[in-house]
Amino acid sequence: MIRLVMDNLNTHSNASLYEAFPAETARSLAKRLEIHYTPKHGSWLNIAEIELSAMTRQCLDRRIASIETLRLELAQWQIARNNHQKGVDWQFTTDTARIKLKRLYPQFKS
Numbered sequence: 001m002i003r004l005v006m007d008n009l010n011t012h013s014n015a016s017l018y019e020a021f022p023a024e025t026a027r028s029l030a031k032r033l034e035i036h037y038t039p040k041h042g043s044w045l046n047i048a049e050i051e052l053s054a055m056t057r058q059c060l061d062r063r064i065a066s067i068e069t070l071r072l073e074l075a076q077w078q079i080a081r082n083n084h085q086k087g088v089d090w091q092f093t094t095d096t097a098r099i100k101l102k103r104l105y106p107q108f109k110s
Helices: 014-020 023-032 044-058 067-084 094-100
Strands: 002-006 033-037
Touching: 014 023, 023 033, 044 067
Parallel strands: 002 033
Antiparallel strands: none
């Protein structure tokens, strides 16, 4: 089973597999996926990406000789990271989004 975390784009569904692959292949892939969707109006995926980036820079920035060493170092990094409790300071507000992403919003004529 493959656990897949995805955002809620309309293209992120099993139906997309059937558009991209023959039915038999799509069905086989769909059976292997356990899809977990992020909240529609949340930034959960962004936080996960930030953590993965930090882990890559702070822990995985070199060759690690064995899977056992990797597991040990990741466990130690995770404990330290959780103890630090680094927060996320979101500065992209709804008002800012309306200005910067104006072209993505529908235009209504009066």
